[in-house]
Amino acid sequence: MNFVYGPRQTGKTTGLKLLVRELLRRAGPDSVAYLDLDIVLSPAELKRAFEYVVGREARRGVKRLYLLLDEVTSVRGWWRVLKYYVDTGVLDRAVVVATGSSTVGLLKTPERFPGRRGLGRDVVVLPLDFPAYVEVHGVDPREPAAVAQLFEEYLETGGFPKAINRHPDAVDAVRDAAVSETYRHGRSPQLLKDILGAVLEKIPSPMSYHAVAQEVGVSHNTVREYVEFLADIYAVGVAHLISGGKPQTRREKKIFFRDPLLYRAAALWTSRRVDEAALLEQVVQEHLLRKYGEVYYYRNKTEIDVVAGPYKIEMKSARSRRGYPRDVAVLRREEIPKFLLQLRGAS
Structure with missing residues (x-):
């Protein structure tokens, strides 16, 4: 579970889409799911999106899912939904990348995932020095x-x-x-x-x-x-x-x-x-x-x-x-x- 954060307009979404392109080439389309959470309105809607992605993964026999959540802090309580799916074990072999523009909603969130992040990293994207x-x-x-x-x-x-x-x-x-x-x-x-x-x-x-x-x-x-x-x-x-x-x-x-x-x-x-x-x-x-x-x-x-x-x-x-x-x-x-x-x- 990886967290990418920094101010808006620094290229986080562009970087994520470049990563999608690379993952599509390396792992194939069945293994990659990109969710733009700027257009997700509620935790319930996010949960439905997760259910679809996880269900598709199971039906297609995907061994490793790359789940990319862009602007995750747009959805209040997003971490509860993600934590639920982590705890059920369906994401045990997944790589999750979550981006956000505010430390309020993302930087302090890793405290809510003790022992659940695997080899995940924090990446800060700032304007060029x-x-x-x-x-x-x-x-x-x-x-x-x-x-x-x-x-x-x-x-x-x-x-x-x-x-x-x-x-x-x-x-x-x-x-x-x-x-x-x-x-x-x-x-x-x-x-x-x-x-x-x-x-x-x-x-x-x-x-x-x-x-x-x-x-x-x-x-x-x-x-x-x-x-x-x-x-x-x-x-x-x-x-x-x-x-x-x-x-x-x-x-x-x-x-x-x-x-x-x-x-x-x-x-x-x-x-x-x-x-x-x-x-x-x-x-x-x-x-x-x-x-x-x-x-x-x-x-x-x-x-x-x-x-x-x-x-x-x-x-x-x-x-x-x-x-x-x-x-x-x-x-x-x-x-x-x-x-x-x-x-x-x-x-």
């Missing part, structure tokens, strides 16, 4: 001028396939995907828009949920819930203040978008401007988050923009005259591409 962006464009990473030009393009398109391919509705697609997830999880798109607008006014500075709530006119708990929802659908990350070696989760936090296109889409939707300094900081935050799993900031007499793993990084548009501790790296804009490329191979 900058090193992968360079790779797919066939640019030699040792060519500074070409890398610098490509970095400017990356700041415009981010790593979503549609944007990379210059599709005209790329920005609309990521916005609409977020709105769709908002409806699906019983939240208000208008309130999401208002909260995003307030957040965009403050980034890249640290902010409190209370300050955002005052601007929007809701409770700080509501702001927290919406920010957590945005994190669950891979739209934003949260960097907490680190002090004394521990995250200070109750203090002001930095909220950052996890891809340049997401930031631009949010700015366009809320009629806010794109802050160049914020965009650069977010790119570094996201790459370090992917590398180390957590990202923080530090503030004492001076503020350090990004802290993760062994790195302490301050972002500057020009060479700073201010003195920083020796273990703090000061990155200028033109130094960021090289840093991101080196980060991939860093231990």
Whole structure:
């Protein structure tokens, strides 16, 4: 039992269909079942689909079934249906691949399948990071001028396939995907828009949920819930203040978008401007988050923009005259591409 998750518009369905093509070639059509669960309305309907697939498998004497469930989190309680068929033993020789766009409905689900996943894996599908962006464009990473030009393009398109391919509705697609997830999880798109607008006014500075709530006119708990929802659908990350070696989760936090296109889409939707300094900081935050799993900031007499793993990084548009501790790296804009490329191979 394999789980594939990540934001919408990153190519999960395309990848699944390419897998279907390969499985049809290797195992034959009787062994492959693909269910698009975006069009399944209820657990009862999902159960009927399972009964048909399992019955067909039995009638045709299939030895190994490849069951591909696309956007499984669209169906509330989907895991109960799947768990039932696992427990009955009819899927003992099956390979199941389930995809989803939200950590709410999928990432925490493996806890509901203890001892039932066999050799299954978790796969996260995210927009391309900058090193992968360079790779797919066939640019030699040792060519500074070409890398610098490509970095400017990356700041415009981010790593979503549609944007990379210059599709005209790329920005609309990521916005609409977020709105769709908002409806699906019983939240208000208008309130999401208002909260995003307030957040965009403050980034890249640290902010409190209370300050955002005052601007929007809701409770700080509501702001927290919406920010957590945005994190669950891979739209934003949260960097907490680190002090004394521990995250200070109750203090002001930095909220950052996890891809340049997401930031631009949010700015366009809320009629806010794109802050160049914020965009650069977010790119570094996201790459370090992917590398180390957590990202923080530090503030004492001076503020350090990004802290993760062994790195302490301050972002500057020009060479700073201010003195920083020796273990703090000061990155200028033109130094960021090289840093991101080196980060991939860093231990």
